[in-house]
Amino acid sequence: MYFVQYNNASPWAAHVAGPTTVVDECGICGRGRRVHSDKVSITLENIRPDWPDAIGGDSSGRGHLIISERAAQAFAAIDEPKYELLEAEMPLSCPMSYFLIVAPLGIRFEPEPGFDEYRCECGRLKKNLPQDVIEAFSRAMRSNAFTPIEGSWNGSHFVDARVGSLFCTHDVIEQAREQGLTNFKFDCADSSLRSRGSWDGIDYLGKLWPPEKWYPAID
Numbered sequence: 133m134y135f136v137q138y139n140n141a142s143p144w145a146a147h148v149a150g151p152t153t154v155v156d157e158c159g160i161c162g163r164g165r166r167v168h169s170d171k172v173s174i175t176l177e178n179i180r181p182d183w184p185d186a187i188g189g190d191s192s193g194r195g196h197l198i199i200s201e202r203a204a205q206a207f208a209a210i211d212e213p214k215y216e217l218l219e220a221e222m223p224l225s226c227p228m229s230y231f232l233i234v235a236p237l238g239i240r241f242e243p244e245p246g247f248d249e250y251r252c253e254c255g256r257l258k259k260n261l262p263q264d265v266i267e268a269f270s271r272a273m274r275s276n277a278f279t280p281i282e283g284s285w286n287g288s289h290f291v292d293a294r295v296g297s298l299f300c301t302h303d304v305i306e307q308a309r310e311q312g313l314t315n316f317k318f319d320c321a322d323s324s325l326r327s328r329g330s331w332d333g334i335d336y337l338g339k340l341w342p343p344e345k346w347y348p349a350i351d
């Protein structure tokens with residue numbers, strides 16, 4: 133599994149607006165995932181003459197990935213999508229259609245070790261924990277290399293995992309490379325957030341394939 137985002141954040145940072153709904157609510161703590169449920173409207177902070185295949189928005193959630201119609205078609209060619217594509221209403225100057233990916237909860241990762249007593253059954257930290265536990269957890273999250281739990285993948289090529297990031301399969305990267313889809317950023321799920329700080333993701337459009345490096349330098 134790979135983290136998937138858009139690259140080149142600044143000029144294409146977007147605001148994503150539209151109706152949302154809460155899904156996958158936990159039977160114990162009541163918390164769920166808030167996802168978009170209908171057509172979204174996109175505001176871009178800066179418009180450039182070229183339109184990449186991936187754009188996204190930090191302001192309304194790291195997991196937002198908005199893809200061009202041709203990217204949507206390329207990924208749908210892998211097999212029948214198990215994720216949703218919501219129409220994204222773009223600024224008037226945009227020459228093509230874009231879609232927001234709404235991914236199902238589709239994989240579980242081994243939890244960060246050492247926090248079992250602080251967790252709800254859904255995996256989230258319990259509410260009202262002492263500040264030092266929350267800070268220690270946030271440090272552990274940054275250093276964690278996500279290892280999928282055997283048999284937990286639901287077969288969708290884009291999945292959410294309740295860690296605030298979108299994940300995709302290797303097939304998605306292969307399609308992005310074959311079709312020359314631009315501005316995606318892929319990272320191995322088992323590379324830590326901390327180690328990825330200054331690296332630009334897997335060079336999926338580079339001359340060499342498979343690439344020389346799948347991982348950033350070890351932190």
Ligand SMILES: [Zn+2]
Nearest residue numbers: 158161252254
């Ligand atoms: Zn819960």
